[in-house]
Amino acid sequence: DIQMTQSPSSLSASVGDRVTITCRASQTISSFLNWYQQKPGKAPKLLIYAASSLQSGVPSRFSGSGSGTDFTLTISSLQPEDFATYYCQQSYGTPGTFGGGTKVEIK
Amino acid sequence: EEQLVESGGGLVHRGGSLRLSCAASGFTFRTYSMNWVRQAPGKGLEWVSYSSSGSTIYYADSVKGRFTISRDDAKNSLYLQMNSLTDEDTAVYYCAREMSGGNRPYYYYGMDVWGQGTTVTVSS
Numbered sequence: 001d002i003q004m005t006q007s008p009s010s011l012s013a014s015v016g017d018r019v020t021i022t023c024r025a026s027q028t029i030s031s032f033l034n035w036y037q038q039k040p041g042k043a044p045k046l047l048i049y050a051a052s053s054l055q056s057g058v059p060s061r062f063s064g065s066g067s068g069t070d071f072t073l074t075i076s077s078l079q080p081e082d083f084a085t086y087y088c089q090q091s092y093g094t095p096g097t098f099g100g101g102t103k104v105e106i107k
Numbered sequence: 108e109e110q111l112v113e114s115g116g117g118l119v120h121r122g123g124s125l126r127l128s129c130a131a132s133g134f135t136f137r138t139y140s141m142n143w144v145r146q147a148p149g150k151g152l153e154w155v156s157y158s159s160s161g162s163t164i165y166y167a168d169s170v171k172g173r174f175t176i177s178r179d180d181a182k183n184s185l186y187l188q189m190n191s192l193t194d195e196d197t198a199v200y201y202c203a204r205e206m207s208g209g210n211r212p213y214y215y216y217g218m219d220v221w222g223q224g225t226t227v228t229v230s231s
Contacts, residue, residue: 034217036152043201043224044144044152049217087152091215094165098152 002026002090006099012107019075021102023088026069032092033071035064038101039084047086048073078104109133109220111202116225123192123229129185129202129222137180140205142218143187145198145227155200156187163211169195192229199224 003026013019023033031051036044046055048064051071061076075082083106088099115127129141143155156176157165164176175188185202201224209215 030214032214032216036217038152043221044203044218045221046217046219049206049219055217055219089152089154089217091209091217092213094157094212095167096154096215098154101151 001095002029002093002097004088004090004097004099006086006088006102008102009100010103010105012105013078014107015078015080017078017107019078019082019104021073021086021088021104023066023071023073023099024069025071025090028068029090029092031067032090033064033066034089034091035062035073036087036089037082037084038087044087075104109204111204111220111222113200113202113222113225116200116227118228118230119192121193121229121231124188124190125192125227127187127189127200127202127225127227129187131183131185131204134204134220136178136183139207140209140211140215141178141185142203142205143176143185144201144203144218145196146201146224147195147198150198153198157205157211158185159211165212189227192227194229194231197227197229199226 005024033051035048038044052064085103112130140159173191177186203218204220206216
């Protein structure tokens with residue numbers, strides 16, 4: 001199975017900060033990488049698919065980049081509603097493994 | 108509005124069985140592939156099972172031989188029959204729609220519609 005490693009596992013940031021989360025795959029996955037946001041007690045929400053495609057309705061402050069094994073989710077200006085846990089997921093082969101998550105907390 | 112609503116969770120004894128259901132509305136269910144994803148308490152997300160709009164099915168190794176995914180397109184519903192449950196199966200179970208356009212099993216896209224989840228607790 002393809003292993004997905006996210007870093008950091010948690011971070012503290014302030015409103016307005018630029019935040020970057022990274023995800024590394026154990027083997028190449030081309031651009032088949034998705035990002036999800038999950039708030040406590042809620043279902044995950046798709047933010048980015050195919051590494052850099054913004055899901056409909058998601059604010060443009062979210063962006064994704066990367067290909068091969070290294071990927072990045074960037075929040076250009078952190079908003080209060082962005083405090084949540086973020087997961088990457090590879091969709092290149094089955095099973096579609098998830099990263100361990102990055103919890104974004106208020107500084 | 109595109110919506111998924113899970114039901115059927117609950118408390119079950121170790122070794123017992125449970126059947127989860129997921130009711131879809133607001134979209135043409137029969138044309139979409141569907142997944143079950145679970146999340147153990149305080150843990151991350153784990154993909155469990157996949158059902159194509161046709162007859163292709165996949166399972167995670169952790170549930171293979173114990174869980175069975177099925178769907179009834181006439182009822183716009185997805186199911187997960189869970190047998191021989193263990194403590195490790197305790198989790199919130201989500202059904203999720205897979206975006207169109209992929210080419211399983213080689214590549215596919217993200218899950219764009221999720222249910223609210225149903226909780227399964229396995230105890231002795």
